[in-house]
Amino acid sequence: MATEMREHTVQEPRDVPPDRQWSRDAVENRVFGILRWVVIAGLLLVTLFPFYYMGLLSIRALDEVILDPGALWVSLSELNFDTYTSVLSSPDSGGQGFLVFMRNSALVAFGTVALTLLVALPGAYAVSRLEFFGRRQVSALFLSVYLFPSILLAVPLFVAFTRIGQRGTLVGLLIVYVSQIVAVSIYMLRNYFDTIPVSLEESAALDGCGRLSIMWRISLPLAMPAIVANGLFVFMIAWNEFLFALLFLVEDRDKWTVSLGLSQLAGSIEIPTTVLMAGSVILTVPIIVIFFAAERLLTEGLTAGAEKG
Template structure:
C-alpha cells in the first residue's frame, strides 16, 4: 500500500475516535451534573460509581430544597435566580443601548479620537479583573452603589462593551454606506438613519450581542463575590452556589440541582442563538 492510502485509512479511523472522545469529554460532565441532581445524597455516598439512579430511587426533593426560600426550609435559589435575571437583563439591555450608537459612529463617522477609542477597549484585557474590581468596589461604596444590584449592572456593562462593539462593528462595516447616503439625500437626520435604517438592518447581530452580554452577566462570579457577599438577599445564582458549597451543611446533590438551575437558562439561550452567536464572535476570523 502506498503512503497516501495508509495515512488516509489511519486518519479516517483516528478521526472517528477523536470525535467520539471529544464529544464524550464535553458532554459527560453535564450528564453527571443532571443525573446527580436527581440522586439522594445517601445513595451517592453509598455508591459513588452509580451515576444514573435506579428509577424507583429518583428524587425531585433536591429541586424543592434548593428553590424554596429559607423560611420554607430551602436555600433560596428562587430568589437568587430572580436577582441574576434582573442583573443580566438590565446589563444586556443597557449594553445594547450604548453599543449600537457607538458602533455606528465607529464605522460611519470620522471624528477626533476615533482610533484611540479602540485602544481604550483593549486595555480592559491587559489587567486582571480582580484589580479593576477592588477600586470599583471602593468607589461604588462612596457613591452608595456598593452592595447593590445597580452597581453590579454598571460593572457588567463595562465588561461586555468591548466585545459587543467588536461584534456589531464587523457587521455594520458590511452594510453598504450608499444606503445611508441615499437617506441623507432624502433629508434624513443622523438619528433617523440610526433608528430607521441601521437598527432594523442589524437586528440579528444586535440580538446576538444582547445574548452575549446576558450570558456574561449571568455567568459572572468575581464582581458578585466582592460586591454582594455580605448581602445574602441580593446573591446571584453563581454567588449563591459557591457560598453554599463552601459550607459543609448543604448536601452535594442539592447543590447539583442548583448547578442545573444555573446552567439551564444559558444552555437554552445558547441553543436558540448558537449560529448567530458563533458567527458574530468569529466574524472576520476566516479572512486570516
C-alpha cells in the same frame, strides 16, 4: 454551504491500486480515518459528561449516591425531584432560596443587556460610520479595555464603591458589568455595521432622512441579527460572572446572584451535594438553552469578541 462542498473535493480517491495498498499514504489515510472518530467520540465524552453528571446527580437521592457513587444512570423508581424544590424554596421553609438568587441574576443580567445596548449601539454606529476626531484612538482604547485583567480593576472598584456606599447594591454591580462589557459590545457591533452597504443609507439621505432617522429606520433594523446576538452574549456574561458578584454582594444573602449563591453554599457541609447539583442545573440551563437556540449567531459573535476570562 460552500465550505462543505469544498470539503468533499478533498475526499480520498477510492480506487487505490493494489501495489499501493500499504503505501505511507494509504496507511495514514486509514489511521487518521479511524483516529478521527476516536477523537470525536473522546471529545464529546469529555465535554458532555460533566453536564450529564450534573443532571444525573441532581435527580438522585443522596443516600443512593453515597451507596453507589459510580452509577451512570438512574432507574425510574429512584427518580427524585425533591432536590429542586429544596434548592428553590426560601431559607425560612428549609430551602436554599435559589428563587431569590434567580431573580437577582435576572435583574442584573437583563439590566446589563438593556443598558449596554443602549450605550453601545450609538457608539458602534459612530465608530463604524462617522469620521470624528480621535476615532482611531477610541477604538484602540476599547480594545485595550477588552484585554485588561479584571482582577486589576477589581481593587479600585471595590474600594471606590465601598467608599461611596454602593458596594452592596445590585445597581452598583450592574454599572460595573456595563463598564466591563460595553467596549467588547461596541467592537462586535461595529464589525456588523461595517458589513452593511453605505449605499442603503445614502438613498435614505437622498429621500430626506437625517442622520438619526437613518440610524433608526435603516441601520438598526438591518443590524437586528447582530443586536440579538450581542444581547444574548451580554446576557451570558452577566449571568455567569463571578468575581465582581463575590466582591460586591457577598455580605447580604438576599442580594446573591445564582453564581455567587452556588459558590457560597458549595462550601457548606450541611447542604447535600445533590441539592447543590440541582442549583448548578438551574444556573446552567438558561445558558445552554440560549446557546443552542442561537448557536449560529453566537459563534460568529464569540469569534469577533470573545468573553473576557
